Amino acid sequence: MDITVRESIPSDLPIINKIFNYAVLNTNYNLRIEPRSQEEAQQWFEKHKAENYPILSAVYQGEVVGWASLSHFREYEGYNTTAEVSVYVSKSYRHRGIGTMLLTELERRAKRYRLLIAVITDNNTASISLHSRCGFIPVCTLREIGCKNGEYISVTLMSKKLKNNVI
Numbered sequence: 090m091d092i093t094v095r096e097s098i099p100s101d102l103p104i105i106n107k108i109f110n111y112a113v114l115n116t117n118y119n120l121r122i123e124p125r126s127q128e129e130a131q132q133w134f135e136k137h138k139a140e141n142y143p144i145l146s147a148v149y150q151g152e153v154v155g156w157a158s159l160s161h162f163r164e165y166e167g168y169n170t171t172a173e174v175s176v177y178v179s180k181s182y183r184h185r186g187i188g189t190m191l192l193t194e195l196e197r198r199a200k201r202y203r204l205l206i207a208v209i210t211d212n213n214t215a216s217i218s219l220h221s222r223c224g225f226i227p228v229c230t231l232r233e234i235g236c237k238n239g240e241y242i243s244v245t246l247m248s249k250k251l252k253n254n255v256i
C-alpha cells in the first residue's frame with residue numbers, strides 16, 4: 090500500500106473528525122461520550138497549529154485514512170517536556186502498518202519533548218500492541234478510573250523516553 094504521512098491541512102479536518110467520532114460513538118477506547126462537533130474540531134486544530142503541536146494525516150490514494158497528534162499533557166508548564174500521543178486509523182484500513190507509520194513519524198517530529206505518553210483503555214489491545222511495538226512501556230494502570238456505556242474502564246499509561254535533551 091502506498092501510504093503517505095504528511096502534516097494535516099485544514100481540508101483534512103472533516104475526515105479526521107469522522108475517524109475520531111467513530112471511536113467516540115462505537116468504542117470504549119476513548120472516554121468521550123458525545124461526538125465532537127466540526128466547530129470544536131476546528132478549535133482543536135487551530136490550537137495545535139498555534140502551539141506548534143503536530144497533527145499528521147496518513148493518506149492513501151488522496152484519501153485521509155488515519156491521523157495522529159501530539160498534545161499538551163496537563164496544564165502546568167512543568168509538563169512542557171512531555172507530550173501526549175493520539176493515533177486513529179479508519180476501521181477498514183487497520184492492521185496494515187498505518188498506525189506504526191503515524192507513530193514513527195510523530196516521534197521523529199517530537200524533538201521538543203523528553204517523554205511521550207499514551208493514555209490507553211485497558212480493553213484496547215490493538216493500541217497497547219501498537220505502542221509496545223513502537224517502544225512504549227506500560228507505566229501503570231489506573232483501575233476503573235472511567236465509566237462509559239455502563240462499564241467501569243481501566244486506563245493504562247504507556248510512555249517512551251526520548252533521547253532529546255530539551256532543557
Ligand SMILES: CC(C)(COP(=O)(O)OP(=O)(O)OC[C@H]1O[C@@H](n2cnc3c(N)ncnc32)[C@H](O)[C@@H]1OP(=O)(O)O)[C@@H](O)C(=O)NCCC(=O)NCCS
Pocket residue numbers: 112118175176177178179182183184185186187188189190207208209210213214215216218219222
Ligand atoms: C490502535 C490503532 C491506531 C492501530 O492502528 P493500525 O494501523 O491497525 O496499527 P498497525 O497496523 O501499525 O499495527 C501495529 C500493531 O498493533 C497490533 N494490532 C493492530 N491491530 C490489532 C488488532 N485488531 N488486534 C490486536 N493487535 C492489533 C499488532 O500488534 C500490530 O503489530 P503487527 O503488525 O506486528 O502484528 C487502530 O486500531 C485504531 O485506530 N483503533 C481505534 C482508535 C484507537 O483506539 N486509538 C488509540 C487510542 S489510545
